[in-house]
Amino acid sequence: xxxxxxxxxxxxxxxxxxxxxxxxxxxxxxxxxxxxxxxxxxxxxxxxxxxxxxxxxxxxxxxxxxxxxxxxxxxxxxxxxxxxxxxxxxxxxxxxxxxxxxxxxxxxxxxxxxxxxxxxxxxxxxxxxxxxxxxxxxxxxxxxxxxxxxxxxxxxxxxxxxxxxxxxxxxxxxxxxxxxxxxxxxxxxxxxxxxxxxxxxxxxxxxxxxxxxxxxxxxxxxxxxxxxxxxxxxxxxxxxxxxxxxxxxxxxxxxxxxxxxxxxxxxxxxxxxxxxxxxxxxxxxxxxxxxxxxxxxxxxxxxxxxxxxxxxxxxxxxxxxxxxxxxxxxxxxxxxxxxxxxxxxxxxxxxxxxxxxxxxxxxxxxxxxxxxxxxxxx
Amino acid sequence: xxxxxxxxxxxxxxxxxxxxxxxxxxxxxxxxxxxxxxxxxxxxxxxxxxxxxxxxxxxxxxxxxxxxxxxxxxxxxxxxxxxxxxxxxxxxxxxxxxxxxxxxxxxxxxxxxxxxxxxxxxxxxxxxxxxxxxxxxxxxxxxxxxxxxxxxxxxxxxxxxxxxxxxxxxxxxxxxxxxxxxxxxxxxxxxxxxxxxxxxxxxxxxxxxxxxxxxxxxxxxxxxxxxxxxxxxxxxxxxxxxxxxxxxxxxxxxxxxxxxxx
Numbered sequence: 116x117x118x119x120x121x122x123x124x125x126x127x128x129x130x131x132x133x134x135x136x137x138x139x140x141x142x143x144x145x146x147x148x149x150x151x152x153x154x155x156x157x158x159x160x161x162x163x164x165x166x167x168x169x170x171x172x173x174x175x176x177x178x179x180x181x182x183x184x185x186x187x188x189x190x191x192x193x194x195x196x197x198x199x200x201x202x203x204x205x206x207x208x209x210x211x212x213x214x215x216x217x218x219x220x221x222x223x224x225x226x227x228x229x230x231x232x233x234x235x236x237x238x239x240x241x242x243x244x245x246x247x248x249x250x251x252x253x254x255x256x257x258x259x260x261x262x263x264x265x266x267x268x269x270x271x272x273x274x275x276x277x278x279x280x281x282x283x284x285x286x287x288x289x290x291x292x293x294x295x296x297x298x299x300x301x302x303x304x305x306x307x308x309x310x311x312x313x314x315x316x317x318x319x320x321x322x323x324x325x326x327x328x329x330x331x332x333x334x335x336x337x338x339x340x341x342x343x344x345x346x347x348x349x350x351x352x353x354x355x356x357x358x359x360x361x362x363x364x365x366x367x368x369x370x371x372x373x374x375x376x377x378x379x380x381x382x383x384x385x386x387x388x389x390x391x392x393x394x395x396x397x398x399x400x401x402x403x404x405x406x407x408x409x410x411x412x413x414x415x416x417x418x419x420x421x422x423x424x425x426x427x428x429x430x431x432x433x434x435x436x437x438x439x440x441x442x443x444x445x446x447x448x449x450x451x452x453x454x455x456x457x458x459x460x461x462x463x464x465x466x467x468x469x470x471x472x473x474x475x476x477x478x479x480x481x482x483x484x485x486x487x488x489x490x491x492x493x
Numbered sequence: 494x495x496x497x498x499x500x501x502x503x504x505x506x507x508x509x510x511x512x513x514x515x516x517x518x519x520x521x522x523x524x525x526x527x528x529x530x531x532x533x534x535x536x537x538x539x540x541x542x543x544x545x546x547x548x549x550x551x552x553x554x555x556x557x558x559x560x561x562x563x564x565x566x567x568x569x570x571x572x573x574x575x576x577x578x579x580x581x582x583x584x585x586x587x588x589x590x591x592x593x594x595x596x597x598x599x600x601x602x603x604x605x606x607x608x609x610x611x612x613x614x615x616x617x618x619x620x621x622x623x624x625x626x627x628x629x630x631x632x633x634x635x636x637x638x639x640x641x642x643x644x645x646x647x648x649x650x651x652x653x654x655x656x657x658x659x660x661x662x663x664x665x666x667x668x669x670x671x672x673x674x675x676x677x678x679x680x681x682x683x684x685x686x687x688x689x690x691x692x693x694x695x696x697x698x699x700x701x702x703x704x705x706x707x708x709x710x711x712x713x714x715x716x717x718x719x720x721x722x723x724x725x726x727x728x729x730x731x732x733x734x735x736x737x738x739x740x741x742x743x744x745x746x747x748x749x750x751x752x753x754x755x
Contacts, residue, residue: 141656144609175656175688176624177609180617207687215623457637458591 136170139178284386299398352452534712581652
């Protein structure tokens with residue numbers, strides 16, 4: 116369409132007369148806006164403006180707002196402006212738009228990065244510290260609920276517990292076995308490859324045995340469980356919170372910690388040591404297989420060497436850690452789940468936070484245990 | 494308007510079903526330009542299915558649908574997009590994008606379909622929000638910070654973002670208190686007159702049917718069993734229509750209206 120038709124300007128007796136025509140609608144909005152904003156420079160000495168919209172044959176909110184913008188710009192400069200000749204059927208729309216009072220977007224106050232960066236760091240540190248409170252809160256609530264359940268075992272939700280055991284324990288077995296088997300194999304391969312250089316191949320068995328039983332087995336399994344089951348706990352509880360199920364439970368006199376969280380946490384605490392045991396065995400198996408296929412060490416020698424290299428202590432060091440890691444994962448997952456607010460975005464955010472936080476805490480815990488066991492000579 | 498009003502949505506012998514028995518079975522319906530058509534029917538009678546089929550979210554088994562003179566099934570991608578640009582939909586629960594603020598929600602369709610400057614888009618979005626009765630400050634809120642009534646208003650502003658010719662409203666007043674629902678009815682009526690909209694509205698609310706609809710279509714057994722101005726509905730002999738428009742709740746409503754204001 117010819118831009119002249121959309122908006123034509125001329126000066127009559129010192130008045131700026133604009134004649135608008137054609138379709139003043141969303142589709143033409145870009146052209147129109149250029150024309151409208153181009154008016155500013157024109158005829159700046161004109162005392163008043165009249166916008167004749169007789170020729171307009173299609174009109175919508177965009178057109179109405181642009182017409183209104185001409186008028187407001189003009190009036191803002193202390194001059195008169197009016198719209199004439201608009202078809203009757205469009206008038207109410209124009210009136211509606213005129214009633215809207217849009218203040219110019221105030222640009223956000225410029226931040227000084229010298230101030231804002233330390234401020235953000237400070238806020239994050241404080242938030243990090245505060246993050247610990249809900250964790251302790253949940254830990255306390257779970258311990259209290261566990262105590263009540265011990266006194267009255269009938270309170271324990273058996274169905275729920277079994278259901279969650281099945282989900283986080285039984286159904287996790289194949290993937291845990293597969294991953295730990297591969298990790299065991301990789302450790303053995305790396306050990307053989309590097310130890311061979313100084314003829315110490317045989318110590319690969321010591322390395323695989325001790326590493327897997329003390330650290331790798333439980334750590335890998337805990338990290339996998341945090342990613343697999345921790346995230347699903349957070350998402351489940353979060354969506355229950357969003358749909359007000361948790362509130363409903365509370366109003367019926369049931370404690371959500373007792374009904375929802377305790378069975379989940381117990382299931383994890385029971386399942387993780389079992390998975391750790393299975394995972395460690397799979398890793399040793401993988402290591403043995405690689406030692407045989409890649410290192411040429413027969414299974415008999417591997418097993419005989421393993422018997423000498425490891426003791427029950429190594430095994431129990433790994434197993435002792437498992438339930439504590441499960442507790443941390445469960446508590447973090449559940450407390451993050453209950454922190455979900457109304458939106459889907461918040462659910463995603465808390466699920467991510469839950470996984471990141473529980474993996475971080477699992478590793479920290481592992482470090483603390485390492486110091487502890489070193490101190491008591493285990 | 495010239496004598497016979499133009500038909501803007503034409504549905505003929507529509508059959509829609511999931512698995513076994515069809516939900517809609519040979520349904521025909523015309524919506525005229527510029528009217529407010531209220532669609533009522535029992536729960537599970539297929540009101541939402543009809544709406545979702547017309548806007549192309551559910552595939553049909555048989556029949557023909559024509560919106561603004563185009564059959565979306567047989568139109569190309571371009572023509573389909575052109576049609577989609579000319580309608581707006583208010584979903585039952587608002588369906589606002591939860592990661593965007595109210596204003597960004599209203600701007601979203603503009604961003605997708607129109608080539609306008611950021612400034613104009615934001616100004617028009619704010620104008621739309623004010624037209625549905627919100628303040629510019631509300632525009633910066635996230636959907637999770639809005640009340641039920643405000644969510645519906647923002648959703649309406651988003652449905653109207655592109656100045657559509659047709660708006661589909663899925664239970665616009667459900668979940669609102671009677672006063673807000675009344676306000677919302679008035680708002681729809683005003684906007685319909687100002688913007689010259691055609692409104693296709695699913696509702697259960699007898700008050701809003703009486704207050705704003707030009708015609709009512711009743712859906713039962715997969716068909717439209719009665720259609721006409723709400724005043725003529727009481728004359729229908731169809732049992733569901735009879736119960737709905739002459740049932741206890743309808744009578745209570747009559748009595749309430751008949752009572753002198755004390």
